[in-house]
Amino acid sequence: MSFLSGENMVGGYGGADILKGCSIEVNEGEIAVIVGPNGAGKSTAMRALLGMLDLKQGSVQFRGNDISSLSPQDRIAEGIAFVPQTSNVFTSMTVFENLEMGAFLRNDDIAETLEQIYELFPILAEKKDQLAGELSGGQRQQVAVARALMSQPAVLMLDEPTAGVSPIVMDELFDRILEVRQTGVAILMVEQNARQALDIADRGFVLVIGENRHTDTGAALLADPEVRRSFLGG
Amino acid sequence: MIRIDNVCKHFGGLKAVDHVSIEIAEGSITGLIGPNGAGKTTLFNTIAGLYAPTSGRIYLDDEEITGLKPHQLFNKGLLRTFQIAHEFTRLSVVENLMMVPAHQSGENLVNAWFRRGLVEQEERQINQRAMEVVDFLNLGHIADEIAGNLSGGQKKLLELGRTMMVDAKIVFLDEVGAGVNRTLLREIGDAIIKLNREKNYTFCMIEHDMDFISRLCDPVICMAEGAVLAEGTAEQVKNNEEVIEAYLGRGLKNKGAIA
Numbered sequence: 001m002s003f004l005s006g007e008n009m010v011g012g013y014g015g016a017d018i019l020k021g022c023s024i025e026v027n028e029g030e031i032a033v034i035v036g037p038n039g040a041g042k043s044t045a046m047r048a049l050l051g052m053l054d055l056k057q058g059s060v061q062f063r064g065n066d067i068s069s070l071s072p073q074d075r076i077a078e079g080i081a082f083v084p085q086t087s088n089v090f091t092s093m094t095v096f097e098n099l100e101m102g103a104f105l106r107n108d109d110i111a112e113t114l115e116q117i118y119e120l121f122p123i124l125a126e127k128k129d130q131l132a133g134e135l136s137g138g139q140r141q142q143v144a145v146a147r148a149l150m151s152q153p154a155v156l157m158l159d160e161p162t163a164g165v166s167p168i169v170m171d172e173l174f175d176r177i178l179e180v181r182q183t184g185v186a187i188l189m190v191e192q193n194a195r196q197a198l199d200i201a202d203r204g205f206v207l208v209i210g211e212n213r214h215t216d217t218g219a220a221l222l223a224d225p226e227v228r229r230s231f232l233g234g
Numbered sequence: 235m236i237r238i239d240n241v242c243k244h245f246g247g248l249k250a251v252d253h254v255s256i257e258i259a260e261g262s263i264t265g266l267i268g269p270n271g272a273g274k275t276t277l278f279n280t281i282a283g284l285y286a287p288t289s290g291r292i293y294l295d296d297e298e299i300t301g302l303k304p305h306q307l308f309n310k311g312l313l314r315t316f317q318i319a320h321e322f323t324r325l326s327v328v329e330n331l332m333m334v335p336a337h338q339s340g341e342n343l344v345n346a347w348f349r350r351g352l353v354e355q356e357e358r359q360i361n362q363r364a365m366e367v368v369d370f371l372n373l374g375h376i377a378d379e380i381a382g383n384l385s386g387g388q389k390k391l392l393e394l395g396r397t398m399m400v401d402a403k404i405v406f407l408d409e410v411g412a413g414v415n416r417t418l419l420r421e422i423g424d425a426i427i428k429l430n431r432e433k434n435y436t437f438c439m440i441e442h443d444m445d446f447i448s449r450l451c452d453p454v455i456c457m458a459e460g461a462v463l464a465e466g467t468a469e470q471v472k473n474n475e476e477v478i479e480a481y482l483g484r485g486l487k488n489k490g491a492i493a
Binding site: 234 | 268317376388415416
C-alpha cells in the first residue's frame, strides 16, 4: 500500500469532469512526477489530493486511512504540504515571516527546523529580512518550497516549481529537492521541464485528458519512444 | 528593425537595465536569455512602451519610438505577450482573440445601429481568423470555454494566439514556453518559424529552454545584472564561460552523489 494515493479519482470544478478516473501515488523517500499535455488535469489531480475539489468518485488514502472527507487545512495538519504554481509567497512579508507563516499550524519550537531550512537554502538565510516580493523568480520559488517545509510535512507537493526559472536555478532547485527526498519526505511534482524532472523521478505518471496513459519509473518513461515523441518533445 | 541605443531603466537605486545597446535585425528570431532578475522583462517593457526609459533611445525602422504608448506601438505592428497571461477571464477563447483587432466597425455606434451588414461581415471575418488561430494552436476543443477556466499552459497559448490576430511586424514573446508541454512547445516553435518565414514576422523572445532557443534563435543575447553579457549564435553563447557561470550551470550535483 502506498503512503499517499488518489485512487480512481473523478471530478472537476463544477462543469465537465477534468479527472476521469486517474490514480496517483507516492511513497516516503520517493520522487513522483506527473507530466502530460496542457489541460490534462495534472494540477487538478494534485489539488484533489489536497482536497481542493470534491471528488464524485474515487478516494484519497494517506498512511492507510481514507482522508477523502477531510478539508485541505485538516490534510495539511496531517502532514501534506502544497506549493502552488503562482502566488506562492507573501510578497509584502520578509523571507523570515514567510517561513513563520509556513509553521502557522505548529505549536512547538520552530528554531531547529528554521536552522535546517537555512542550511538547505543558504540564500534564504542571507535574505531573511528582505521582502519576498523583492526577490528574483528563482529565489521566490525557494522561499515557497521552504515555507512548505516549515510545517515538517511527510508529503511535499509542488506544482511546476521550475516554470520560468533559469537552467542554473532549475538545477539548484532539483538538487534541493533531491536533498529533501533524502530526509524521507515523499515528493510529488507536476513538471513541464519533464525530461529533467523524470531524470530524478523514482516514479512517473503521464496523464492525458484526466486519465493515466503511462505509469512507470522515471528512467523507463524517458526511454519510451512513444512517451518521448508525444509528451517530451522528441 | 529595432535599435536600442544605450537604454537605461532605473527604479530608484536599482539599475534594472543599464546601458543596453542591441539591434534586432529584420526577419530574425532573436533570443534573449539570462538569470532571473537580469532585466530581460524590464527591457521588453521599456521597448513595448510600458515604461519610458530613464535614458537612451529606441528606434523602429529608423523611426524613434522612445516613450510611445503600447497602443501606439501596436498600431505600428509591435506586439508583445506577457510572462503572466493577461486574458479576459470571463470571455471565451474565441472572444478573447476577437478582441484583438483594433478599430472594428462595430465599435462605432452609428455603424452598430445602421450598418449591421458591414459590422456582421467584418465580425464573420474576424471570427474566421480566430477559428484559424484556434485550430493552429490545437485549442479547437476549448474554443468556447471561458478563458478563466483554462489551464496555465493553455493561457500561454492564448497569449501567443492574440499576436496572430493582426499582421504584426515584430513580436516580443515573454516566456511562451514556461509551463507549456514540451511536445506542444515544439509545435509552437514550428508556428513561430512558419510566421517568420511565410509572413516575415520578426521575433524577439525571452526563454529559458535552451533546446528551444538553440533550435529557433539566431542571434542569442545573454543579459546579466541589467547589461549584455554575451551575444552570438546559440552555440557560441552556450559555450561562453561567463554564461555558463551566471546562467546555464553545470548540471545536478546531487543526482550522482545521493542516488
